[in-house]
Amino acid sequence: MFQGIRTVMVFADDPEKSARWWADVLEAEEIHLEVENGRVYAWLDVDGVELGFHPADDARNPRGGSPVVYWAVDDVDAVRQRLLDAGCTHHRGPIEAEPGRKICQLTDPFGTIIGIDGPGSTPA
Structure with missing residues (x-):
């Protein structure tokens, strides 16, 4: 069911600047940028783990908060329900992060926010 860590999400005031700094520190060859409604999302791949930088949001994901670790799963809805049933x-979310990719976040009984990441709807 759980397949390993896929994504570590960091919440930052300037996601592009943060991604460029980490890319330099980690000697990553490429960063990816996406702009949606004036908000920049940035990420890089480090040894099979996506290091993502999301705009900070005081209501949902404040700057400087803990990164959200995303577990790769086969079925977001089934794993989400299993985790809800477990407490x-x-x-x-869940949201379609991109065509064919669905993500959501849950809070464990101890206050830790975790993410799950798996296949979503296939593009038409």
């Missing part, structure tokens, strides 16, 4: 609570 987690809803935090955000």
Whole structure:
């Protein structure tokens, strides 16, 4: 069911600047940028783990908060329900992060926000 860590998400005031700094420190060859509604999302791949930089949001994911670790899963809805049944609570999502990719966040019984990341709807 759980397949390993896929994504570590960092919440930053300037996601592009943060991604460029980490790319330099980690000697990553490429960063990826996406702009949606004036908000920049940036990420780089480090040894099979996506290091993502998301705009900070005081209501949902404040700057300087803990990174959200995303577990790769086969079925977001099934794993989400399993975690809810085990005592987690809803935090955000599920959303289609991109065509064919669905993510969501839950809060475990101890206050840690975790993410799950798996296949979504296939593009038409």
